Amino acid sequence: MTSAISWVDRSLLRAVRRIADPVHVQVAAPGMSSPAPRQSPEAPTIWVDNRRTLAALLLNPEVSFGDAYSEGRLDIVGDIISVLETLFESTSRVSGWNLRLVSAWLQWIQSNSLDGSHKNIHHHYDLPTDFYKLWLDRQMLYTCAYFPDRTATLEEAQRAKLDLVCQKLWLQPGETVAEAGCGWGALSLYMAKHYGVRVKAFNISHEQIVFARARAKDQGLTSQVEFIEEDYRNIRGHFDAFVSLGMVEHVGAEHYSRLGGVIHGAIGDSGRGLLHFIGRNYPQPFSVWIRKRVFPGAYAPALREAMQMLEPSDFSVLDVENLRPHYAKTLECWLQRFERSYESVAQRFGSDFARMWRLYLAGSIAAFNVGALQLFQIVFAGRKCRGIPWTRNHLGKETAERQQQDQPWIHAMP
Amino acid sequence: MTSAISWVDRSLLRAVRRIADPVHVQVAAPGMSSPAPRQSPEAPTIWVDNRRTLAALLLNPEVSFGDAYSEGRLDIVGDIISVLETLFESTSRVSGWNLRLVSAWLQWIQSNSLDGSHKNIHHHYDLPTDFYKLWLDRQMLYTCAYFPDRTATLEEAQRAKLDLVCQKLWLQPGETVAEAGCGWGALSLYMAKHYGVRVKAFNISHEQIVFARARAKDQGLTSQVEFIEEDYRNIRGHFDAFVSLGMVEHVGAEHYSRLGGVIHGAIGDSGRGLLHFIGRNYPQPFSVWIRKRVFPGAYAPALREAMQMLEPSDFSVLDVENLRPHYAKTLECWLQRFERSYESVAQRFGSDFARMWRLYLAGSIAAFNVGALQLFQIVFAGRKCRGIPWTRNHLGKETAERQQQDQPWIHAMP
Numbered sequence: 168m169t170s171a172i173s174w175v176d177r178s179l180l181r182a183v184r185r186i187a188d189p190v191h192v193q194v195a196a197p198g199m200s201s202p203a204p205r206q207s208p209e210a211p212t213i214w215v216d217n218r219r220t221l222a223a224l225l226l227n228p229e230v231s232f233g234d235a236y237s238e239g240r241l242d243i244v245g246d247i248i249s250v251l252e253t254l255f256e257s258t259s260r261v262s263g264w265n266l267r268l269v270s271a272w273l274q275w276i277q278s279n280s281l282d283g284s285h286k287n288i289h290h291h292y293d294l295p296t297d298f299y300k301l302w303l304d305r306q307m308l309y310t311c312a313y314f315p316d317r318t319a320t321l322e323e324a325q326r327a328k329l330d331l332v333c334q335k336l337w338l339q340p341g342e343t344v345a346e347a348g349c350g351w352g353a354l355s356l357y358m359a360k361h362y363g364v365r366v367k368a369f370n371i372s373h374e375q376i377v378f379a380r381a382r383a384k385d386q387g388l389t390s391q392v393e394f395i396e397e398d399y400r401n402i403r404g405h406f407d408a409f410v411s412l413g414m415v416e417h418v419g420a421e422h423y424s425r426l427g428g429v430i431h432g433a434i435g436d437s438g439r440g441l442l443h444f445i446g447r448n449y450p451q452p453f454s455v456w457i458r459k460r461v462f463p464g465a466y467a468p469a470l471r472e473a474m475q476m477l478e479p480s481d482f483s484v485l486d487v488e489n490l491r492p493h494y495a496k497t498l499e500c501w502l503q504r505f506e507r508s509y510e511s512v513a514q515r516f517g518s519d520f521a522r523m524w525r526l527y528l529a530g531s532i533a534a535f536n537v538g539a540l541q542l543f544q545i546v547f548a549g550r551k552c553r554g555i556p557w558t559r560n561h562l563g564k565e566t567a568e569r570q571q572q573d574q575p576w577i578h579a580m581p
Numbered sequence: 582m583t584s585a586i587s588w589v590d591r592s593l594l595r596a597v598r599r600i601a602d603p604v605h606v607q608v609a610a611p612g613m614s615s616p617a618p619r620q621s622p623e624a625p626t627i628w629v630d631n632r633r634t635l636a637a638l639l640l641n642p643e644v645s646f647g648d649a650y651s652e653g654r655l656d657i658v659g660d661i662i663s664v665l666e667t668l669f670e671s672t673s674r675v676s677g678w679n680l681r682l683v684s685a686w687l688q689w690i691q692s693n694s695l696d697g698s699h700k701n702i703h704h705h706y707d708l709p710t711d712f713y714k715l716w717l718d719r720q721m722l723y724t725c726a727y728f729p730d731r732t733a734t735l736e737e738a739q740r741a742k743l744d745l746v747c748q749k750l751w752l753q754p755g756e757t758v759a760e761a762g763c764g765w766g767a768l769s770l771y772m773a774k775h776y777g778v779r780v781k782a783f784n785i786s787h788e789q790i791v792f793a794r795a796r797a798k799d800q801g802l803t804s805q806v807e808f809i810e811e812d813y814r815n816i817r818g819h820f821d822a823f824v825s826l827g828m829v830e831h832v833g834a835e836h837y838s839r840l841g842g843v844i845h846g847a848i849g850d851s852g853r854g855l856l857h858f859i860g861r862n863y864p865q866p867f868s869v870w871i872r873k874r875v876f877p878g879a880y881a882p883a884l885r886e887a888m889q890m891l892e893p894s895d896f897s898v899l900d901v902e903n904l905r906p907h908y909a910k911t912l913e914c915w916l917q918r919f920e921r922s923y924e925s926v927a928q929r930f931g932s933d934f935a936r937m938w939r940l941y942l943a944g945s946i947a948a949f950n951v952g953a954l955q956l957f958q959i960v961f962a963g964r965k966c967r968g969i970p971w972t973r974n975h976l977g978k979e980t981a982e983r984q985q986q987d988q989p990w991i992h993a994m995p
Contacts, residue, residue, distance in 0.1 A: 317971060448964075449892040470898055471888040478863040483955055484884055487901035492971065538964045541897055550862075550952045557731060557906065559973065 179221045186228060187213060190253050194221060211245030211253070228258065233456035237523040247525075251533035270452045277464040279419035281398055285371050287464035288417060292372035296351070301512065302504035307351040307378075310413040310443060311494040311542045315563065321500040324493070327563075329357045332410065334562050335486065335546045336441050337554065338362040342407040345369070345433045347399040348414025352379025352392070358410075359391040366392045369402055399429055406433050408440060415444035416465050420472055427476035436481070436549035445494075446470060446543040454530075461527045467540060477547050485555065486546040494542040495535040502528040593635045600642060601627060604667050608635060625659025625667070642672065647870035651937040661939075665947035684866045691878035693833035695812055699785050701878035702831060706786035710765070715926065716918035721765040721792075724827040724857060725908040725956045729977065735914040738907070741977075743771045746824065748976050749900065749960045750855050751968065752776040756821040759783070759847045761813040762828025766793025766806070772824075773805040780806045783816055813843055820847050822854060829858035830879050834886055841890035850895070850963035859908075860884060860957040868944075875941045881954060891961050899969060900960040908956045909949040916942040 176194075184192045191210045196217040215221050220240045223231035232254075235241035243250050277287055296307075303309055304325045312324035313331050332354065338344065340363030346355050349368035352375070358364050370376050376396045383389045399414065409430050418426050430440055445467040453465045470487070477484065505512070505528060513521040534540040548555055590608075598606045605624045610631040629635050634654045637645035646668075649655035657664050691701055710721075717723055718739045726738035727745050746768065752758065754777030760769050763782035766789070772778050784790050790810045797803045813828065823844050832840050844854055859881040867879045884901070891898065919926070919942060927935035948954040962969055 315972065315974075448895050448897050469888065469892065471885045471892065474883065474885040478883065478885065481862050481952075483862050483903060483905070483952055484901060484957075485903045487898060488973070489897060489899045491897070492969070538895075538897055543898075555906070558729065558977075559902070560729075560977070563972075563974070 176218055176221075179218060179225065183215070183221055183224050186224075186258055187254060188257060190250055190257070194218070211243070211250045213250070214242045214244060216240040227455075229454060230456045230459055233460060233523070233526060236526050237460070237519045239518065239522065247529045248532050248536070251530050252537050255533055255537045255539055270455050270458075273455060273458050273463075274452075277458065279417065279422055279464045281400065283464065284398060284417065287462075288371050289373075290463050291461065292350075293374045296374055296378050298512065298516070299351075301508040302501050304500075306353040306357075308353050309350055311490050312497040312500075313490060313493055314496055317496070321497065321504075324497065324500075325353075329354055330361075331562065332412070332441055332443070332544075333358055333362045334564075335544065336408045336410060336439060337556050337561065338364050338408065339554075340364065343367075343405075344408045344410060345402055345404070345406040347402065347409070347411040347429075348417070349375075349379060349394065350413070351375050352382050352394060354410065354412060355379070355392045355394070356382060356386055356388055359388050360386065364391075364407075367402075367404060367406070368392060368394050369397050369399055370394070371396065371398050399426060402429055402433055404433065405435065407438055409434050409438065410441045410443075412443040413445075415442055415473070415476075416467055417462070419464060419466050420450075420468060420475075423468070423472065423475040424479060427479055427482075430476065431480035431482075431549075434549060436551040437553070439485075439546065439548040439552050439555070440482075442473070442476070442543075442545045442547075444468070444473070444543060446473065446541045448538065448541065454534075457527065457530075460523055470543065473543070473545065477545075481550050482547040483550065483552075484545060484547050486544075486559070488544045490542040490544060491535050491538070491540070494540070495532050498528055498532045498535065502532065590632055590635075593632060593639065597629070597635055597638050600638075600672055601668060602671060604664055604671070608632070625657070625664045627664070628656045628658060630654045643868060644870045644873055647874060647937070647940060650940050651874070651933045653932065653936065661943045662946050662950070665944050666951050669947055669951045669953055684869050684872075687869060687872050687877075688866075691872065693831065693836055693878045695814065697878060698812060698831065701876075702785050703787075704877050705875065706764075707788040710788055710792050712926070712930070713765075715922040716915050718914075720767040720771075722767050723764055725904050726911040726914075727904060727907055728910055731910070735911065735918075738911065738914075739767075743768055744775075745976065746826070746855055746857065746958075747772055747776045748978075749958065750822045750824060750853060751970050751975070752778050752822065753968075754778065757781075757819075758822045758824060759816055759818070759820040761816060761823070761825040761843075762831070763789075763793060763808065764827070765789050766796050766808060768824070768826060769793070769806045769808070770796060770800055770802055773802050774800065778805075778821075781816075781818060781820070782806060782808050783811050783813055784808070785810065785812050813840060816843055816847055818847065819849065821852055823848050823852065824855045824857075826857040827859075829856055829887070829890075830881055831876070833878060833880050834864075834882060834889075837882070837886065837889040838893060841893055841896075844890065845894035845896075845963075848963060850965040851967070853899075853960065853962040853966050853969070854896075856887070856890070856957075856959045856961075858882070858887070858957060860887065860955045862952065862955065868948075871941065871944075874937055884957065887957070887959065891959075895964050896961040897964065897966075898959060898961050900958075900973070902958045904956040904958060905949050905952070905954070908954070909946050912942055912946045912949065916946065 180192065180194060191212040192215065193212050194215050194217065220235050232241065277283065279287060299307065299309065304321045306325055308325045312321060313328035314324040315327050319327065338358060342364045344358055344364050344366045346366055346368040349355050349370045352368060355366040355368040359366055373396060376394050379394045383392050383394060434440060447467050447469045450469045450472055453467055458465055505524065509521055594606065594608060605626040606629065607626050608629050608631065634649045646655065691697060693701065713721065713723065718735045720739055722739045726735060727742040728738040729741050733741065752772060756778045758772055758778050758780045760780055760782040763769050763784045766782060769780040769782040773780055787810060790808050793808045797806050797808060848854060861881050861883045864883045864886055867881055872879055919938065923935055
């Protein structure tokens with residue numbers, strides 16, 4: 168029953184092709200698979216199941232693309248990362264009223280208030296730890312790694328990142344550190360074990376805190392590291408240093424001055440700190456689909472916006488490093504491992520979930536590759552801070568030495 | 582004729598002492614030299630000549646202090662730098678209507694328009710080059726040096742700074758560079774000679790351009806380096822990299838987006854750049870006295886403000902380094918050399934000028950020491966820039982090697 172393509176179908180397809188160009192768009196429904204002009208059949212192609220999905224793509228391109236891919240109503244033939252890169256670049260200037268509306272609505276319903284943050288964080292980080300074990304490194308670090316060279320393994324790169332962070336903070340034995348948003352506890356335990364500091368680590372993900380506590384016990388570090396199931400806004404006590412990896416993205420721009428106040432409360436004028444977060448070249452909302460399905464309430468600040476955390480307390484920025492290519496590489500490692508476990512993920516969590524995660528990981532690689540996302544590490548210090556290193560020469564030194572050792576400090580997962 | 586201190590005198594002195602506390606204030610005029618309570622006679626002391634200067638200090642503390650010191654109506658007994666540090670900290674919250682008024686007025690009359698910039702730059706940089714030769718390093722660099730370690734000499738530290746800048750920009754032989762605000766030409770000549778690049782260097786100080794051209798000729802670099810007497814707003818041409826040391830301070834916040842446009846015009850989306858400038862932890866006006874007497878039209882931006890130069894062109898910040906303590910040390914070297922030539926400066930330019938410069942150099946050391954000023958080096962790249970170094974490991978390497986050589990590359994001044 169190969170009916171002729173209707174005028175409506177042709178118009179829809181043409182409009183979608185205009186957005187996706189130069190990526191080829193095809194429709195699988197009978198009668199709608201006309202090849203686009205001047206495209207070879209081997210060109211990377213987006214296959215859309217039918218007219219309905221095509222119309223949805225026009226109304227709300229980003230969310231519809233993500234949802235349709237997750238649900239298998241849309242597929243990508245060709246290298247998914249390079250197709251997504253092309254789409255990012257071709258669609259980066261497309262931002263209609265519909266997208267802005269959805270974006271504003273999400274920001275409202277996903278507010279990062281105390282309760283809101285709890286809900287938002289629960290959505291992502293309270294997935295069973297077993298799921299993350301499938302594709303993260305053995306220490307369970309879910310933030311950008313630092314590859315001393317391009318041949319380093321993910322394991323090596325995550326260790327190098329931990330050393331880099333500790334060295335940038337010039338941690339000294341006996342000092343105290345507050346960690347906000349501590350994930351499964353890897354950094355806190357590492358700082359305590361290898362830099363001799365005492366840590367209070369805060370996190371509102373119940374699953375992660377339970378896991379981190381078990382690890383502390385397993386490693387005999389419970390007297391040095393305390394894992395506290397609590398929001399960053401409720402950090403109490405005085406510390407020599409403050410550190411946070413991958414939490415700022417979940418704070419929301421409207422709470423930066425609050426977070427800044429919390430940091431100042433924790434380290435006063437004499438402490439120092441490090442913030443590690445996904446950022447932007449200029450302010451813009453986070454991907455609507457990512458906020459809807461993956462990270463509710465997420466926002467990646469431009470450096471200018473991040474300064475709201477530091478300026479009011481007269482903190483001096485000492486160092487900013489952009490690790491963007493390292494995050495692309497980290498995500499490549501994660502995606503590779505994820506694909507190796509794809510079948511078991513699909514079996515346990517369903518195919519929609521597995522496809523959604525594949526798109527999220529691949530899309531993140533593409534976003535870092537094209538420069539839509541950045542990864543900033545900011546080191547700062549209070550105006551009475553003493554002992555600031557004279558140069559950066561102390562960075563990376565110990566890392567190299569440690570890598571030649573037999574790595575006796577990686578512990579088995581509990 | 583030791584008359585009793587009048588009630589007016591006592592009130593004036595008390596008010597000034599309140600501002601300067603804990604620095605001791607004394608009046609030299611007969612009958613007014615009562616020691617402050619609880620102060621030992623050896624305590625660092627500000628001596629004021631008479632009631633009139635005392636009154637001026639109350640009306641317009643900063644400008645009156647600077648002018649009275651320059652004209653010898655006020656003196657500092659004790660270490661001038663530490664007295665100024667104490668004053669900075671004690672008076673940092675003093676900002677009356679009078680100071681704000683003078684500040685706004687200065688901003689208006691010292692506008693950094695094309696003509697205004699010319700006048701402002703002429704005031705400082707068109708002083709006879711011989712004057713700067715007395716206390717700068719042999720290469721004539723009038724910006725913060727980089728001391729690989731605290732024992733490095735000023736000559737070594739300025740060389741290390743030049744290498745650091747070239748390495749941060751990963752300059753490759755054959756590439757082209759635009760330098761805005763090139764001073765006496767040291768960086769441009771160094772880049773050409775040691776990194777094999779071709780440079781167009783811009784400056785509106787006539788004295789400096791004349792000197793730089795003579796140097797280029799002397800070093801046989803005229804085919805590689807062109808010194809152009811022109812405002813940064815008139816930079817034309819396409820370059821691989823853009824660099825500017827110590828010019829942003831003279832641009833004025835209202836012209837940052839214009840400067841950003843000029844940079845983008847010069848390097849497009851595929852280039853990279855480095856900005857090196859005196860900055861702040863948060864936005865605040867530059868010292869009124871410095872603007873009135875030393876640097877008309879000067880403004881030191883907070884990082885947030887500096888982003889106005891980069892955001893509109895989608896530039897990615899790759900690296901920010903705060904070299905604040907290095908500037909304090911650079912200034913200490915300059916002040917030391919300046920003091921050695923003090924008598925000849927006073928003889929040639931007058932005692933007021935010599936004292937003004939002493940106060941400006943000592944005050945700058947104090948300002949960097951207490952953190953009122955910062956020194957930022959920002960490296961950034963366009964969104965299509967290729968070849969961005971994977972890590973920072975390439976920095977500082979060649980510097981160390983070069984330092985072991987016999988330094989054949991320092992040329993005598995023309």
